[in-house]
Amino acid sequence: MIIKLQSQKKDNENGLYIVSTPIGNLKDITLRAIETLKKSSFILCEDTRVSKNLLDRYEIKSKLIPNHKFNETKNLDKIINLLKSGEIISLISDAGTPSISDPGSILVNECVKNNIKIIPIPGASAVSTAVSISGFSEKFFFNGFLPDKKQSIINELKKLSVLDQSVVFFVSAKKINRIIPELKNFFSDRKIVFCREISKLYEEYIRENINDLEPFKKEPKGELTIVISEKNDDKNSSQDLSESDKNLINKMIKKLSIKEIIDIISQYKKISKKTIYNYCLKLKNEN
Known part of the structure; x- marks a missing residue:
């Protein structure tokens, strides 16, 4: 089998690199992520104390710049100017992939507006x-x-x-x-x-x-x-409780838990557990 090596040209381009970092175990980082962080002039991060642990582990000397939800807008002009001047800048979060439930989307959108290259470095995601x-x-x-x-x-x-x-x-x-x-x-x-x-x-x-x-x-x-999990629709289940079912539940509600009642009714009737649960809850609230 012949393996063709990917061109390194793209990894040497100036621009903003969105770099995924480990979500826990520091070994869960790609070789490409380490290389990218090492060649970056600056690394934008949420918490410098958290990111320093990762950088120290892999002997990455690039300068850290705090970039969190409280200052990312304030930092915007400075970072865009650095990128326009030809700097390579990486964006990381405390864990996982930046800009997904973490800071980053504001900067990414500003880079789009200014035609600045954005290169993703994929990796860990919770x-x-x-x-x-x-x-x-x-x-x-x-x-x-x-x-x-x-x-x-x-x-x-x-x-x-x-x-x-x-x-x-x-x-x-x-x-x-x-x-x-x-x-x-x-x-x-x-x-x-x-x-x-x-x-x-x-x-x-x-x-x-x-x-x-x-x-x-x-x-x-x-x-x-x-x-x-996905919805579990049981098409063979009855949609309603009969009067006899309701009477039986009324008798059990003071002595048994809702779970026990659901288990009992489900053994001999094709009634959805949600229907039984909602009726039991209604009785509990009335009492």
Whole structure:
């Protein structure tokens, strides 16, 4: 087999390089990324303390310039002028691919306006990594970070729940227990994977049926990448509970958990778990 070496001309062009960095394990960086960072006059980064660990590991001496969400607009003119003068500048984030739920898109758009070359250096991404181990549909929708306010979170999850594909989003550990009731409400009967500390020492993947979710007893560290499975439409399921089904649930609701009731009814009736869950929830709220 003859392997043709790719021309290095493009990697030596002046312009802005969007360089993907490891999402945890510092070994998860490409040779091309290291070469690009070494030849850069400047490296734009979110947190110089975080990026310095990576640069020290690979003996990269290029100058770091802080470029985060609080100063990226302020930095814009200075960086564009440097690029116009022929400098090679790389943009990195603390982890993963820049400008995807991280600073960068403002600078990229300004480079487009000024006809400045933009060269991507692909690499690690928490999104594709999480989807690859989920076992869910390869067709997915990435939603970035959930908003902060409760009503905004509810509105967002409601919109996502109608998509007939896997759904991926980021959420902070502090927010995770707040959204579990909403996940159970909007994504009933679907599966979920919580990806924590991807590629790091305490890497963990928690797989659950959404109906069985319980709040985390101990707040997990860091940010979570969450993957929810595609919709599981059971065309053979009845859409409604009969009066006898409702009477039976009324008798069980004070003695059994909602999960136990769903398991019992599902054993002998073709009724969607979401229908049973919603009726049980209604009774609980009435009491």
